[in-house]
Amino acid sequence: MKPTWLFHQPYQPYAYALTDTRARLVVAVERGAATTVNVHFGDRYVEALPERVSMEKSGNSHKLDYFTADVEVPTHRLKYAFEVVRELRDRSKESIWYGENAISLNPKSAGVFQLAYLANRDVYTTPEWAKKAVCYQIFPERFANGNPSLTPANSVDWESAPTPFAMFGGDLQGITDHLDYLFEEGVTLLYLTPIFKAGSNHKYDTEDYLEIDPQFGSKEDLHRLVENAHQRGIRIVLDAVFNHSGFQFGPFQDVIKRGQASPYWNWFFINGDKVDTEHVNYETFATRLRYMPKLNVANPEVEAYLLKVARYWIEEFDIDGWRLDVANEIDHVFWKRFRNTVKAAKADALIVGEVWHNSLPWLLGDEYDSVMNYVFCEAVHAFFVRRELSGREFAERITELLFMYPVQATNAMFNLLGSHDTERVLTLAGGDVNRVLQAMTFQFFYPGIPMVYYGDEVGMEGGADPDCRRGMVWETGRQNQTLREAMKVLASLKRSEPGLAAGSLHVVRADKQHLEMVREANGASRIHAAFNTGHTAWKLPELGEILFESFKGACANGRLKAGAAVIWKE
DSSP states (O other), rough: HHHHOOEOOSSSSTEEETTTTTEEEEEETTOOOSSEEEEEEEOOOOOOOOOOEHHHHEESSSSSEEEEEEEEEEESSSEEEEEEEEEOOTEEEEEEEEEOEEEESSSSHHOOEEEEEOOOGHHHOOOOGGGGGOEEEEEGGGGOOOOOGGGGGTOOHHHHOOOTOOOOOOOOOHHHHHHHHHHTOOOOOEEOOEEEEEEESOOSSSEEEEOOOTTTOHHHHHHHHHHHHTTTTTTTEEOOSSOOOOTTTTHHHHHHHHHHGTTTGGBBBBBSSSSOOOTEEEBSSTTTTTTTTBOTTTTTHHHHHHHHHHHHHHHHHHEEEEEETTTTSSSSHHHHHHHHHHHHHHTOOEEEEOOOOGGGOOSSSSSEEBOOOHHHHHHHHIIIIOOSSSSSHHHHHHHHTTTOOOOOHHHHOOOEETTTOOHHHHHHHTOOOOHHHHHHHHHHHSSSEEETTTTGGGTTOOTTTGGGGGGOOOEEEEEEEEHHHHHHHHHHHHOOOOOHHEEEEEEEEEEESSSEEEEETHHHHHHHEEEEEEESSSSSOOOOEEEESSSTTTTTTEEEEETEEEEEEE
């Protein structure tokens, strides 16, 4: 028997509960090695495997085919084995069995995998509303000035080039004043970078976690913003900076003054018997940034304080969740307690971690709901923006991403094209609006929450931080109306088409410069998207109802023009 490469593990993302009586199973098979894969299963206390389901070939990467099946588990207990059917040279077929013990021609030798018990409290749940959400990220200091009396005396003109320390004067009232604009764009979720008291323009150096920065307004201003947003069906997520505090944070200042006599000494990681701010003998955010001392969240007092903060803004202001800064540098024990605290305060609150790499350890159902999907961002840039990948390579990379996490996490991910930490997407595209339109089309088509960085929808440009944090362009004549209108249409589709809310995604065709994908959900119409990154028109199959074209006439006479994207419904 020539070996066939197979991989499965009896836990996420290859085996996990969808409900307490339904499980998803995934097996990866050497590409092209199997004609069919069946999963045989039954109750773990029954000797045989009485049930059989043919698994669906759900996608492929460079070396692997992924097969999936959702199986019913009425007793909550499950054991299972895979039957991989392959074709031999003489065109006969043989079955290879794969279980926990071996890969074998003998099913008994292969053994079985087990999901011991599908406990209801272990089921990974994310907010149902997230499936149709459209997120808009706001850097409050640069979005809009709604109350000039709050503007710092040393502020610069709104059109000035950003610097690390410049103040422009954006505030909470400015956001409230533009809620109708956001509603018209189809936004249903706002993510605000930090609004708590801090000395910088970015506010990631928190001085007081229980106070609004006076530059942004008052607690009443936040109440008004949340209330007015909710009236328009817009939720609000705030930014939690729990990895580190600011230099002026009261406990850190007390440690500087009193040394080891301070009751807050163990709130931080200090090497020596006193704080040396010149040589930075304490742990910080990143590399020895003296103004951002790292917090010791394993200290019970620090943990209790931060969990109090998490509850406070939900209970007192009705916010709808948290985005977690530098989330991968805080221990898992804390995040598990954080999730319990937040979900107890508001069951459908959203928890989004900032992790720039494979985030599976935090996406098992007991910590975050999702993360800022920078893995997605890089793949989209590589294909649509930089044109470094072929359509086939991009399809393979995206398929790998689809199977990187449990589906619950995938459907709640912040799928972004840029943020306050990256270059603007239009700048990366060299000013090519069509490339951005293709990327945006895919962003809204792919499972998860499309997250638009403020101003990207009107064609703002900017290099790396701080240039990506320019003042929002409000003059209509300076806005790119093509991008703005595209976002409106795509956001409407995200909300209205069931297949774009929680449907599966499959690659239909992919070659060097072309890509076609389809999404479908049970009982819903199949939704297709096609992309042409080449230089000549591409003949498409018979189209149904066209829902979106990246530019007028992009798909004429069944041919998709160069640099265009189209979405249609069967």
